[in-house]
Amino acid sequence: MEEPNCHLFVPAEVEIRTEATVPIPEFQGSQCVGCGACIKACHFHALALLGNRVLVFPELCHSCGGCVLACASGALREAQHAIGHLEFRRNETVRLLSGILNIGHAMAPPLIRKLRERIAPGSTAILDAPPGTACPMVTTVRGCDYVLLVTEPTPFGLHDLKLAVRTLREIGTPQGVILNRADDESALIEEYCVTENIPLLMRIPFSRAVAEGYARGQRLLEVMPELRGEFERLLAKIGGNR
Known part of the structure; x- marks a missing residue:
């Protein structure tokens, strides 16, 4: 939402661009009696009463x-x-819907919800969630059939993976792990997955060629077509968990 880049790998022009809005309170001064009831009702401190005038802070409003x-x-x-x-693109194989936050707007969840409303009921959709375990990630994954957690074999990757697993278990969403940049240190993640009974669904090898291809705007299978079978098996595994 802050700076989406999936469109770099979907060569297609924007077909539809629509503005996303949310309701924000607007002050009507002539009717205010200065009771402060609105201030007390707001748990997010988005309103302030100065004399008989209410100030609204849209950036804090939920x-x-x-x-x-x-x-x-x-x-x-x-x-x-x-x-x-919201921006909509499509080519012969992919339909892509992206959400772009206005500069200076801090809360992504309302825009994520607007985007999810555009998903056709009963269709198969892949949602690219922001990293971390804050509100944008939770808003993206809540209600999904399955979540793929992409991590790498580093202490930092393991730390973030543990946080994500705890969050998804709290939500009640099934999950599996994809190990990116798999190398000789992969046991760090593999042992955790075994201990926590989390399926390790796929390993993507650590390769300089992948990084170089990414910099050129190439998708993974364009650089390593031998992984196509792995992705097909991954899709079959996820489908069995729906």
Whole structure:
């Protein structure tokens, strides 16, 4: 959402670009009685009362509508606030929908939800989640049939993998691991997966050629076509977990 780059590997022009908005409270000064009910209702400190004027901080607002409901005098109403836009591309094999946050907007989950609303019911969709275990990642994976955790055999990779596994278990989403840049240190991840009973679904070897191809905008299978069978088996394994 902050800087999506999947389109670099999908050679196609943008066919549809739509603005994404969320409701933000707007102050109607003539009706305010200065009771402060809206301030008390907001758990995110997106409102401040100065005298008989309410200041709204859109960057902090979660668009829950609680302040508007709490205002008995009708001094607040909801207005649409732009947070980013959605872009749709397609070629002969792939349909790609990307969300791009506006510069300075800090909260990605509303835009992720807007994007997920565009997924056709019953269709197969691959969602590229942001790294980490913060709200954007949780918003992306919640409700998914299966989550692939891509990691690498380093202490940092293991640390982040453990956090992601705990998060997904809390949500109740099944998961498997893909080991990227697999090398002689792979036992670090393999032992953890065995201990935690997490399927290690695939290993992508550590290769300079892959990095060079990525820099040229080439997809993995264009550089290492011998992995096609591995990906086909991976898809079959995931399908069996749905």
